[in-house]
Amino acid sequence: MTATADAEAAANELTPLADYLGSVLRRLRALPPLDLDLTQAYGNVLAEDVVAPHSYPAFDQAAVDGYAARWEDISGGSRGPGYVPAPSGIPGGRSIRLNVVGDLGAASWRPVRLTPGSCFSVAAGAPLPIGADVVVPVEWTDQGMAAVEIFRAPKRGYGVRRSGEELPAGTLLARAGTYVSPALVAVFAATGIGHVVVRPSPRVVIVATGDELVDVGRGSQPGQVVDTNSHALTAAAAEAGALAYRVGICDDDPEALRGLLEDQTLRADLIITTGGTGTGPGDMVRRILSRKEGGRAGPVAFTEVALYPGTALGFGTVGAEEVPVVCLPGEPGAALIGFEVLARPAIQLLAGAEPVFRPSVRAHLLETVSSPVGLREFRPAHVAERRGGGYTVQPLAGGPFTLSGLAEANGLLVLGERVTTAAAGSTVDVLLLDRRR
CATH class of the missing domain: 2.40.340.10 (MoeA, C-terminal, domain IV)
Structure with a gap:
């Protein structure tokens, strides 16, 4: 048998990656929904559709600083009492002068009405006077206070935002499964929403195992390996949207490992271990978590997957709460690839995100x-x-x-x-x- 044939025969005994991922992800369910204050919702995934309870804008308002007027007055189509032709400010053109009968700011609330030939000085965001259908920008005028001379007439509707123009009440703002972004938070707030129902961010605990491991801040010595993985995987889990907790290093002590995992089930939605997934004499994680007890299979099944790098992966549950656990290889490159392939999709699924895989x-x-x-x-x-x-x-x-x-x-x-x-x-x-x- 040739070396290539031997390799092909060995590969045929491995579980295809797609089959393995399908079997794992089918065992996971999105976390129960949670009603959160809007300020805490960023980064989560909506658990239900969100509909606008109120319109946005909530009322007719000025979009720019300027003068709210009737378009008929500034277009020359009306000759009301306040209409006064003014000397042209533009060569070959003409200008219009209107009486300024008041000022309106964003905090103004009393309704006011325009009469022909008059206008109001308005700030962006101020409610429009009744009858106004245009806002002339300040820079198109002489910025008068009692009367204003307008050198350029905008089109009807310029500078005006009508109630519900952007988002009428009843608009579907976002569907279940949508990631809550900063812009979406703004949309919710603008339409009067203070709480949303989301899937909570999964709490993910990361544990590195191995007698050889030492913490960061030093170089590796013979017989010692700096714990790269727990730091890198904690960062990766946080980048995936999880609330990530690094427990640190656990020695290859069966009772210590069992006790640590049992303790972490109280605060974890997912546990990730790294190291000890192989079949060698020092691979304690596999030996402990796959051990049969009372004739039953161990809580974690370890599978040889057709994946490079890092064929050995483990998945199962631990503790009375049956918290999912993902076991990744100890080699740093294989651990990070294993996280991308298996742990990250698991985090996305728990969070209710779709799709669970990267684009x-x-x-x-x-x-x-x-x-x-x-x-x-x-x-x-x-x-x-x-x-x-x-x-x-x-x-x-x-x-x-x-x-x-x-x-x-x-x-x-x-x-x-x-x-x-x-x-x-x-x-x-x-x-x-x-x-x-």
């Missing part, structure tokens, strides 16, 4: 790459928009295990199980990690 694009590959047979590879890459449309993707040096590549990447190049070589110029799938760069 992806088809991109023109700039460099030929090879990939392990039978494994779905996720490789750090830089994706860019092409001037004529579409995208290009440049694989980053070092492959999927390099932390520097992951730090620089704004996308993950995805190479399917059947792909052993992707030629430059071919079209490939890319997950978009961050479109801000």
